[in-house]
Amino acid sequence: MAKRLGTRTIVFQNRPSIKGFAAVAGKKESQGPLAKYFDKTFEDTTLGQKTWERAEGLLQKEATLLSLKKAGLEIKDIDFIFAGDLLDQCISSMFGLKEMNVPFLGQFGACSTMAQTIILSSIMVESGIAKNAVAVTSSHFCSAERQYRFPLEYGGQRPPSAQWTVTGAGAIVIGESTKVLPYVEKAVVGKIVDLGVNDASNMGAVMAPAASESIKNFLIDTATTPEDYDLILTGDLGEIGSTLLIKLLEKESIKIKNKHKDCGLMIFQKDTQDVHSGGSGCGCSASTLCSIILQRVKNHELKNILFIATGALMSPTSFKQGETIPGIAHLVQIRS
């Protein structure tokens, strides 16, 4: 049975195991530094579908099926799917996974959703309710940019603080302990943090305070320091958000700089791929975690990592109404 440590940290005592994981990505991502780590990439980002939303749904389906294959499991072995995406009403998750015929729980945490689905899948396994659960999220540049910012055809100029929504998906099968596989050890569910930012082209500034809050809380609860971890991986803060996070934590005397990496900075080549502040989207942290990172955890190159997926809580409507953009960050500790 899970227990709580300190004020907020969930401790899994039954070692919910990462039985399989897979990442799929689009063309631009296949030209970036993580190309060789993805399980599958698509030159044609329509994936042969008639809408971007369907293409994104197919990314989730592909990632889920590949993660099952790598786990040596079939759909019928899965008790629950926790899935989410950035689109209105999580429509890509619904359409991508509807044929799987598996009990489904739709999640929305913006770009923090991958950590959210991992936490809830782990709880299902830890509590004995599920033998296996799938955590999956996606994003797609074309469906997201049109919905949140401008139609692609408009060719809007992007400010330097903007991030590039990743076309990709990541899926993890979490199941009963195997003792040999990577496992989820602890987690912190984030609080909504609103410092009044209202620039939809500066998500890093929105999310950094939320990431700082969750990391700080976890380190206090567990009486550990950044030096105790091989890697502190944030979701998609990008360049501006990463710099802010490091500064915010330094104010609290927490130095993460030499342990920190950000999925948004890993997935694209800054100098040549013209993505300004870095990658973003649920699919950014999902596809980075489920490729190079978990491969290295499985190989014991990384034995103890913190994954902090960060989300900016806005809708196209709230943005037009002049509302601020709150952030949220969920943290997961993964070990091998």
Place this chain on the structure above:
Amino acid sequence: MAKRLGTRTIVFQNRPSIKGFAAVAGKKESQGPLAKYFDKTFEDTTLGQKTWERAEGLLQKEATLLSLKKAGLEIKDIDFIFAGDLLDQCISSMFGLKEMNVPFLGQFGACSTMAQTIILSSIMVESGIAKNAVAVTSSHFCSAERQYRFPLEYGGQRPPSAQWTVTGAGAIVIGESTKVLPYVEKAVVGKIVDLGVNDASNMGAVMAPAASESIKNFLIDTATTPEDYDLILTGDLGEIGSTLLIKLLEKESIKIKNKHKDCGLMIFQKDTQDVHSGGSGCGCSASTLCSIILQRVKNHELKNILFIATGALMSPTSFKQGETIPGIAHLVQIRS
């Protein structure tokens, strides 16, 4: 520790208790049959806010605070909030609850969300991770109609199969067993069911097959019949959906007619309130469950009920793209 019964049913063994519950509603709902059961109603459905989205967020906040008060608890006693609504990116939940400073997990299951939040809150308590969790959802006629169908000012004619989105919210505090309060005993997480309906003005037809699937599965898993329950309460099937559900289950030799009620048919007076097929929206099942129904369960007038919240999985974009509308239904058994 929770266990599984049959293929899909979750059995809570630690009696996660309903420590407090509250329902708030708008003007039209305050003129309907459930008026005297609501904890608070608002004559002015703007709730004094500058946008409908903010008004809806305030409904969630009010319901949450009232449920806490009735539970004799404060915000600081709550470990997690599971919340969702119908709006893009669950924006009313985010904005309504952001100041609560409580770990937050956004849920999306369309109008099935109330049952989804109850299930996940119960799991958090059952597994020992939470002492108390809040399950809360809302809908607002003005924010939903504008987003999904037409701007209110357009005055679009509504077909007879259309349902009226309820302005309301319901919140439940679920906590460690008290032995005397109503408790959550079992649950079924729904699968996505898509029979090809694509009429956004006929949600009952979308959701009835999903409700039928979850109810049938639960009865098989538990080896019970409708006669074993005091009430089988569906979320918001309305008149058309309720008729369909009864027929679908009759085909399986399951007769629920004399045990069945639907929140969408309870919340408005059909003859005088001009709501066509009935009420709908996350707030419909939430405010009905959290008023008259749970009051009766607490008083032991109803001792053993099934609550099946039903959702239609569509987005304004998917609808315009000609996609079908899948349904989903999550089931919760509540006893006293």
